[in-house]
Amino acid sequence: MKEYYSRWYDKDPVLSMSMRTLANSEDAKQIQVALNLIKVIIEHNIQSHEFKNVEDIMSAVEDGVIQKGVNRWYDLEKTVRTAIQMLEKCTPETRQKVAIDMAQLVIENIVMDQDQDDDDDFSQVNVIDLSGETTTLDLDQ
Numbered sequence: 001m002k003e004y005y006s007r008w009y010d011k012d013p014v015l016s017m018s019m020r021t022l023a024n025s026e027d028a029k030q031i032q033v034a035l036n037l038i039k040v041i042i043e044h045n046i047q048s049h050e051f052k053n054v055e056d057i058m059s060a061v062e063d064g065v066i067q068k069g070v071n072r073w074y075d076l077e078k079t080v081r082t083a084i085q086m087l088e089k090c091t092p093e094t095r096q097k098v099a100i101d102m103a104q105l106v107i108e109n110i111v112m113d114q115d116q117d118d119d120d121d122f123s124q125v126n127v128i129d130l131s132g133e134t135t136t137l138d139l140d141q
Contacts (some may be wrong), residue, residue, distance in 0.1 A: 008088055015099035018106045021086075022075045025110045033105050034083035038064075040101045041086050044094050050124075060086055 011014045023031055038061070045051040051060065064086035065078070074084040087098060 013095065014103050015095070018099065018103045021106050021110055022080075027077060029110050029113070030080045031077060033102075033109050034077075034080040037083040037098070037102055038079075038086060038103045040105070041083070041090060041094075041098055044097050044101075045090070049083055049090075050091065050094065061090070063089060074091070087097050 007016075007019075009019045022030055025033075042051065042057055042060070045056075045060065051057050061082065063084040074080045087095060087102070090098060
């Protein structure tokens with residue numbers, strides 16, 4: 001019997017859970033995770049030799065910026081849409097690896113923060129690389 005999935009990311013249970021959690025989070029958290037996700041996607045594509053130079057990276061980001069529609073939850077914000085579309089265009093092998101890192105990002109940035117007050121200044125976003133190192137980006141600059 002063939003299984004039916006309504007969304008491309010529901011084929012992977014880890015990715016599906018991450019996307020559902022991300023979809024139900026605050027806009028600022030979605031952007032924070034999306035920025036980290038773009039970085040993770042680029043790193044995985046470099047490691048797998050899918051991106052061989054800067055032009056490949058820029059092309060992937062530009063492809064992610066192209067708007068497909070406006071009816072999906074992630075179409076409302078350009079950074080989130082770019083990250084999700086870049087993820088969709090990854091090879092299945094890379095997407096599976098990125099899904100694990102995305103789940104970790106969602107846990108660290110959304111699930112663990114749900115119990116904390118939301119009085120943060122969202123003009124700064126923390127970007128976490130694969131080694132776990134955090135860099136703060138000032139969005140006002």
